[in-house]
Amino acid sequence: MSDPVVDLLESVWVSIAHLGADLSNEQWDTPTECPGWSVRDQVSHITGLELMLAGENPEPPATEGGLEGIAAFNEGQIAPRRSRPGAEVLAEMNDICARRLEMLRGLPEEKWDEVGFTPIGDAPYRTFMHIRVFDCWAHEQDMRRALGIPGHLSGPxxxxxxxxxxxxxxxxxxxxxxxxxxxxxxxxxxxxxxxxxxxxxxxxxxxxxxxxxxxxxxxxxxxxxxxxxxxxxxxxxxxxxxxxxxxxxxxxxxxxxxxxxxxxx
Structure with a gap:
């Protein structure tokens, strides 16, 4: 049986997918409150992290400007996607998120308890996925505030x-x-x-x-x-x-x- 956090991840990813489904090119380029990030960049950020967690993106492209650590990783995911249509970036997110849900639902119990890297230090993989729910929802709200399209402000x-x-x-x-x-x-x-x-x-x-x-x-x-x-x-x-x-x-x-x-x- 998978952890209940998987259903939360699915909910937030579906909400982001619905938000992005009808956006215009101009809306995808809308700046958000994250410095230098557009609505498209927010989706690229989510996509890049899920690709990394799927083991498909272990070493992102090198970046310019002397960035290090997580900032360098984030820019490495975002920069190559800035020239792509927002709908294409969203489709990539939908694809990796669907595959991640399948992976998580098949994850053995011992893997959920396995301690490893998380943004708050070493912790069980389950904790990392709880952080992913928060991170994805926070970025969804970044997009919604930028676009003036409030939503997903209640529920699990x-x-x-x-x-x-x-x-x-x-x-x-x-x-x-x-x-x-x-x-x-x-x-x-x-x-x-x-x-x-x-x-x-x-x-x-x-x-x-x-x-x-x-x-x-x-x-x-x-x-x-x-x-x-x-x-x-x-x-x-x-x-x-x-x-x-x-x-x-x-x-x-x-x-x-x-x-x-x-x-x-």
Whole structure:
């Protein structure tokens, strides 16, 4: 039996395929919030990584400009596809993603538990695939914001990605924002089917907890804004000034948390 994460991957890939199906050439060239990346480039990025994970793309082409590491890898996938029609790039993504789903559904249980490289360090392969769901959905939202075509802001994939953000909120609240011992920050996100989430600080450690009746600070935003802030796509100061994200309770702490939200590198 394959891991449930496979169904989430299929859902996000199908959503991206539907988004791209009717785009014009001009829309494929639309710049996104990822510097230097167009809508086409976002799809190329997803395609390149899945080809690598399938073992079909172990050494991407060399790039210019002195890029190293993941930046060099990303550009190596994107640059050769920039001259290709968006529909052709999308077809390539659909092809590799279909083959990846077949591979994942046939993966033995021991392979899911096998520890190896992931973007957050060595971890089980299962963890890598959970990260892939988040990464693909985040890039889908990059495309949607650029195109002005909102969508896929609810459902199992979105809840999975909100869970991923929650996993990292202890770092944001405790380390980056410096919330003091005894404080609790609640994230009240419109569109989160699981309701408000909280991070409590005790004995110098910040970790997810049940939302209390009287939190120290509460951060209010919608799913798209919250995700864009966490991914570093939206400027926190601008979001505060524009009322896209608001604070109740301890204003100083809440605003420090909002300014610290960008954690995805």
């Amino acid at each position: 994939v979105v809840q999975h990605c909100l869970d991923w953000h929650t996993r990292n909120m202890g770092y944001v609240v405790g380390k980056k924002a410096g919330a003091p011992d005894g404080s609790t920050v609640v994230f009240d996100i419109v569109g989160d089917a699981d309701g408000p989430r909280a991070v409590a600080v005790a004995d110098g450690r910040a970790k997810p907890s049940a939302p209390p009746d009287n939190p120290t600070a509460t951060v209010h935003a919608d799913v798209d804004t919250y995700n864009a802030l966490c991914c570093g796509r939206t400027d926190p100061s601008g979001a505060l000034a524009g009322g896209l994200v608001t604070v109740a309770g301890d204003i100083d702490l809440g605003e420090r948390v909002i300014l610290a939200l960008p954690y995805v590198s």
